[in-house]
Amino acid sequence: MNRVVINADLGQQKISRHLYGHFAEHLGRCIYEGLWVGPNSDIPNTRGFRNDVVAALKKLNIPNLRWPGGCFADTYHWTDGIGPYEKRPSIVNIHWGGCTENNHCGTHEFLDLCEQLETMPYIAGNVGSGTVKEMAEWLEYITMPADSPMANLRRANGRQDPWPLTFWGVGNENWGCGGNMRPQYYADLYRQYASYCRQFTPGQKLYKVACGFLDEWNDVLMREAANYMDGLSVHYYTVIGPWDKKGSATDFTVDEWKLTMQRAQSVDNFLRRTSGIMDRYDPTGRVGIVLDEWGTWFDVEPGTNPGFLYQQNTMRDALVAGLSFNVFHRHAKRLHVANIAQTVNVLQAMILTEGSKMVLTPTYHVFEMYKVHQDATLLDTHVESPEYVAAVKPTPNPAQAGVPMSWDATQQISASASRDAAGKMHLSMCNLHHEDAAEVSVEIRGGAAGKVSGRILTAGATNAMNTFEKPDAVKPTTFDAFKLSKTGLTVSLPARSVAVLEIR
């Protein structure tokens, strides 16, 4: 028996649209070739950015876009990426394959992309190999409206007015690739750097993000620096094996499917633990969790360059996305921002490109379907459903992506509901089961279901995917397998499906 109870009159917390943020790093073919092809490319573009990719991404209502990393951020020197192309020095991307990049996609270009996408930039500054002066001047360059050395340099490079900027990361994974620091050391560095991180445009606030990690690190950061930060960055990847054998993105067993769901579900545990630590030092919840890297991480596609982290994307990824969002919504009070890793051609991508071709992944479609939850009011939702867990125990592995391994039990059905500004209720549901359909009784308390419509993403196989040869194999369709009842409705969910209902 599957039962979902929505308390339609118990809603106060807003689901920030920023939980639907994105991440585009200088890694593999995410920036170069995926987003940026340059203004002289044969591929249709607007000032260097692919028209097809930008048009597709605009349909997702991306609220913020994190850049330039990731690990890359703590090697990036922003002044290398401004001015005439021919005068920009190249850079060796030491963390991701040792690739040499020409720096053609720099500050002006990235902020132009944000304007094309109508999204807010989230820039991660360089602590690991940068300086306080370098970071302070980058902010002055971007945000200063008045006469100043950096503002005038910006104008000399063709931009008169400052760009809007809210989110600013002070380093990235400084416990690891961002300098291998100890928490006490980074906490002091954070306080120092943050003191000089200024938003110079009147009326605009800078949301400063400190680098978080695991429990002990987060405890130190919150104790020593909570008063100086607005958000604490943590990362959570759905990885089901050791780093050298993460498993195929497209060829997996039923148990690997289930373990993937369990690992994705366990972000709930991670967010609760992190919230609990933050509560000690910030009981009012002023400081938010910024989950600025999340998603699946599998082995690269066979035959592709292993340094590029290019992986295909199946219905399994779609279920991970839907399940994760349903969890994120429940943490909406403390969770301020989340960023999927990554937008194009890397890890759990929305879009894959090959030359001038483009494919929308199943994950893309979940993001598009779920966008109705952005800035909507979270409605209290209770789910009762059979446990759905793997028969095997996962391979012992001390840590993945910096997070202690946790394999929480999943229920077959995952659900979340919200009410938008127009009064429409949206219920998103995932049937995680690899082969069994599910009848779900949806009970609506404090409200009623009058007119209901829906869309669903499902496919005939767990590893169904979109390819350049068959780009529309997996796409949303109209969903009407539900019946209204006195107390709500009964929904028939196919196996391995993600559905979003609009209830008026």
Added chain:
Amino acid sequence: MSETLNEALGEPPGKVRDESLCKGCHRSAGANLPEREVQRLLSLYLATHPEERLVDEPTYAARLATCRACPDLQFGGTTCRHCGCLVAVRAKLADKTCPAHQPRWPV
């Protein structure tokens, strides 16, 4: 807290865990692959994809020659910028085409 870092890792208190916690970027393969590694990945691909239709040797050689002369070949002559594929693998596959906007392979 309910679980310390060391406990989570199954290690005695005080032992510092370092790189195993990192998500592995520092261990990611270099993009500039040596020829021996390219050949290993080609062999691995062929062994794990027996269903793939392969081109004949003259076609393979012609495709690779085109790739070697192509300005979009990157990372020590191993990788196509348009698709991220190792050209030694992609050129072998009969059902694949040159991924460039203006395809360059003869067949």
